Amino acid sequence: MTNSIGELEKDAKCIFVIGSNTTENHPVIGMKIKKNVLYNGAKLIVADPRRIDLASIADVYMPHLPGSDVALFNAMMNVIISEGLADENFIAEHTEGYEAMAEVVKKYTPEYAEPITGVPAEKIRQAARIYAESDAAAICYAMGITQHRNGTDNVKSACNLAMLTGNIGRPGTGVDPLRGQNNVQGACDMGGLPTVFTAYQAVTNDAAREKFEKAWGVPLPGHAGTVLTEVINKAHHGDVRALYVLGENPMMSDPDLEHVEEALEKIDFVVVQDIFMSETARFADVVLPGASFAEKDGTFSNTERRVQRVRKAVSPPGQARSDWEIICDLATRMGYPMSYANSEEIFEELRTLTPSYAGMTYQRMEGGGLQWPCPTEVHPGTPFLHKDGNFSRGLGAFTAIDHIDPGEMPDQEYPIRLSTGRSLYHYHTGTMTRRASALNEHVPAAELEINAGQAAEMGIKDGELVKISTRRGSLKMKAKVTDKIARGVAFTTFHFTETPANVLTSAEFLDPVAKIPEYKVSAARIDKLSAEEMTG
Amino acid sequence: MITLTINGREVQTPRGSTILEACQRNGISIPTLCYDPDLRLAGSCRMCVVEVKGRPLYAASCVTPAESNMIIETDSEGIVAARKVILELLAARHHFNCQVCEKNANCTFQDYCYQYGIKESRYEYGHGAIYEITDPNPFLERDYNKCIMCTRCVRACEEITVARAINVKNRGHEAKISTAFDGNLADSPCVFCGQCVMVCPTGALTSRVSAGMGRSYEVDKVLTTCTYCGTGCTFELNVKDDRVVGVTSDRTIVGSPVNKGALCVKGRFGWDFIHANDRLTTPLIKENGEFREASWDEALDLVAQRLGEIKTEHGPDSMAMFTSARVTNEENYLAQKFTRAVLGTNNVDHCARL
Numbered sequence A: 001m002t003n004s005i006g007e008l009e010k011d012a013k014c015i016f017v018i019g020s021n022t023t024e025n026h027p028v029i030g031m032k033i034k035k036n037v038l039y040n041g042a043k044l045i046v047a048d049p050r051r052i053d054l055a056s057i058a059d060v061y062m063p064h065l066p067g068s069d070v071a072l073f074n075a076m077m078n079v080i081i082s083e084g085l086a087d088e089n090f091i092a093e094h095t096e097g098y099e100a101m102a103e104v105v106k107k108y109t110p111e112y113a114e115p116i117t118g119v120p121a122e123k124i125r126q127a128a129r130i131y132a133e134s135d136a137a138a139i140c141y142a143m144g145i146t147q148h149r150n151g152t153d154n155v156k157s158a159c160n161l162a163m164l165t166g167n168i169g170r171p172g173t174g175v176d177p178l179r180g181q182n183n184v185q186g187a188c189d190m191g192g193l194p195t196v197f198t199a200y201q202a203v204t205n206d207a208a209r210e211k212f213e214k215a216w217g218v219p220l221p222g223h224a225g226t227v228l229t230e231v232i233n234k235a236h237h238g239d240v241r242a243l244y245v246l247g248e249n250p251m252m253s254d255p256d257l258e259h260v261e262e263a264l265e266k267i268d269f270v271v272v273q274d275i276f277m278s279e280t281a282r283f284a285d286v287v288l289p290g291a292s293f294a295e296k297d298g299t300f301s302n303t304e305r306r307v308q309r310v311r312k313a314v315s316p317p318g319q320a321r322s323d324w325e326i327i328c329d330l331a332t333r334m335g336y337p338m339s340y341a342n343s344e345e346i347f348e349e350l351r352t353l354t355p356s357y358a359g360m361t362y363q364r365m366e367g368g369g370l371q372w373p374c375p376t377e378v379h380p381g382t383p384f385l386h387k388d389g390n391f392s393r394g395l396g397a398f399t400a401i402d403h404i405d406p407g408e409m410p411d412q413e414y415p416i417r418l419s420t421g422r423s424l425y426h427y428h429t430g431t432m433t434r435r436a437s438a439l440n441e442h443v444p445a446a447e448l449e450i451n452a453g454q455a456a457e458m459g460i461k462d463g464e465l466v467k468i469s470t471r472r473g474s475l476k477m478k479a480k481v482t483d484k485i486a487r488g489v490a491f492t493t494f495h496f497t498e499t500p501a502n503v504l505t506s507a508e509f510l511d512p513v514a515k516i517p518e519y520k521v522s523a524a525r526i527d528k529l530s531a532e533e534m535t536g
Numbered sequence B: 001m002i003t004l005t006i007n008g009r010e011v012q013t014p015r016g017s018t019i020l021e022a023c024q025r026n027g028i029s030i031p032t033l034c035y036d037p038d039l040r041l042a043g044s045c046r047m048c049v050v051e052v053k054g055r056p057l058y059a060a061s062c063v064t065p066a067e068s069n070m071i072i073e074t075d076s077e078g079i080v081a082a083r084k085v086i087l088e089l090l091a092a093r094h095h096f097n098c099q100v101c102e103k104n105a106n107c108t109f110q111d112y113c114y115q116y117g118i119k120e121s122r123y124e125y126g127h128g129a130i131y132e133i134t135d136p137n138p139f140l141e142r143d144y145n146k147c148i149m150c151t152r153c154v155r156a157c158e159e160i161t162v163a164r165a166i167n168v169k170n171r172g173h174e175a176k177i178s179t180a181f182d183g184n185l186a187d188s189p190c191v192f193c194g195q196c197v198m199v200c201p202t203g204a205l206t207s208r209v210s211a212g213m214g215r216s217y218e219v220d221k222v223l224t225t226c227t228y229c230g231t232g233c234t235f236e237l238n239v240k241d242d243r244v245v246g247v248t249s250d251r252t253i254v255g256s257p258v259n260k261g262a263l264c265v266k267g268r269f270g271w272d273f274i275h276a277n278d279r280l281t282t283p284l285i286k287e288n289g290e291f292r293e294a295s296w297d298e299a300l301d302l303v304a305q306r307l308g309e310i311k312t313e314h315g316p317d318s319m320a321m322f323t324s325a326r327v328t329n330e331e332n333y334l335a336q337k338f339t340r341a342v343l344g345t346n347n348v349d350h351c352a353r354l
């Protein structure tokens, strides 16, 4: 997030939520947004193919079709420019590339966007005006924006909209990706990416590499590595011989599970380190028992860049050990001694190599954590980035972006756009929440949300078992017939091993930059089952 | 700052504070039941009454502004007598079964009854438990036989969670907290966040996941950060005999800078996977398609040997590491250090995108 969670509760005068079912996926942030809207008078714009909880209190709700985000953003910008609502001073002083962007946006009149997005032109106008006329407007988005073949374009479009109206660098403004998993921010900050060391220092940058070589005492490879989704593809071709999986579960979370399964089987040696025998661990040659968050010390970084302490409360079960201890032990056995007395010693090392974390210590974090950048030990941390419109790279760059159709458009055979996501009561691949007794008792199985009108035409009743198929595979699950989802769209969750939704999704269409699969649109077909099929 | 006299002592407080706040700032404790610093004032329970010289009626200190030169008594005989009456009235509708109550020894109402010597109620109107405890949900127990109608739960639901699932139904003795049609929480807008449990000053609302697992005085509380979504809420793991038996909120801004004690259903009620009986407890090695238990030495030596062989035979870029959005920063740092410095490849990634 460029800004802080607390600002969504008080400072933001308008919040535009797109591609985030905030009250289910970031519930406590959702509470703050609702509070701001209902009690402090903030305006709320919601764009989502499903009529999510926040839509019920929105000033404007736009049920746009999955895969039409760019068209929607462009149409809003078209209105803002043509009605003279853009922040010309901000554009002139702090940005570049405006003309090229404006040129592309020209054709995206709300009327032009209406058939692409499925949103009535008038609603797009209303939304654009509310956003542009607000003193402090924030955009919140999540996987609904990024999990597309053009996810990077979607994010840049959100930035375009914010810059066009000067909504950057002040409290209550900004572009706020709500990160899905507790420490996904930290995993990125710590260099858990094939292209960068900690704090996004490029592995291809000689100075950065030399710094790490010196600190770690070994020569380091200077070419970028392979991203996760492509590791799976490479494994298919026999180009990956060993895979070490630390607490991930690609056999549930990755697209096109059949493809993943074949890949894992081809890899000569797979090590999985986890707290449970996950779907992925079954494919391992060696399984190493790790510790849960309650059993170790360390830090997590949340979506607003706040680094906070994790504290050991209980011992790991049996012989299980903290993941960091296991890695150290293994490295040492491989001839590279790693030894730390505790997690704090690791933190002390990493902060010397990570400029944005340099000023943080465990001691300082006691006072409620610290938000990066925090470059020195007297720096208070940074609640919002780009203060007064000063971008880290000088001027904020507009990007001219055209709408492209999703990789898989609905057709006669597969007429439905299937989206996948999460439920309030479960988390990711379900390894933890399916074993949390109360959560699993409350929501024990996945459902397929289907538009009520459409279900009626197909003779499908609420609660009935149906078949959902894509070009990759099919699953049977209970239909949830609802008027909360747009026509032509269906939705299910990927938490349940009994109905692993990623047998349906495609690994074919990846965002070219971020390599994110298109989870939010798969062309699908729903079939009513015969009486025998329902029981069988 | 204004100056006033409380219990014969001259004290100062910022202009605009209430009498209750003036007392709290100056270390004078006042009993409260319906008051909650994070919620709209109700001023309804009247436990916090004080005597203000020159005023005919006792003032509820939580809603009465402190004024310059006020002379206040917080513990006079009259005040103590008034509080006793209030407690007796509340006790009349409270089903005392403290010995088996989850809130025993951690119950504001019990504390005040003890402190003010309320052993029985003059106003007993003849019932123990009249409301059935039926709400079928796995998260929270609603026992309105213990409810003292402070409405903190209603306000927390409305103001913190903004779910507006519950409200006050009926008046007087008949008053009760209920959902819109007095139905089950599962059929209401309730999202099972447990904010109502967090603020309830009695045993009326308690966690079903923690039930019977430990008394408040038996547990140690360890402040930590949630393992689920990226919001980064903090909370206290309640630990007894090396087991997590519950989650409670630290409601201070320092302990809980993001969420100020508020949690969602996963954070508050989703912790018992920690002790699931299918946790991995020993390294496993696959032999002929079956896993067998192994020692750390054996397992790690095997991993070291195989990774070493593959590196020599096929080169470092034939290997990859998936690190995790669920492990700590320190562990992510070491995972990428291991991949780069030991395996010798930049093939390290995690599921940020998935």
Ligand code: SF4
Pocket: B153, B156, B157, B158, B161, B163, B164, B165, B166, B185, B189, B190, B191, B192, B193, B194, B195, B196, B197
């Ligand atoms: S659990 Fe949360 S939503 Fe449900 S009644 Fe309590 S405060 Fe309201």
Ligand code: SF4
Pocket: B146, B147, B148, B149, B150, B151, B152, B153, B154, B177, B196, B199, B200, B201, B202, B204, B205
């Ligand atoms: S249930 Fe608890 S919080 Fe709610 S009114 Fe009763 S005593 Fe107060």
Ligand code: SF4
Pocket: A026, A027, A028, A029, B226, B227, B228, B229, B230, B231, B232, B233, B259, B262, B263, B264, B265, B266, B267, B268
């Ligand atoms: S308590 Fe809920 S909202 Fe808070 S971090 Fe955990 S999962 Fe996210």
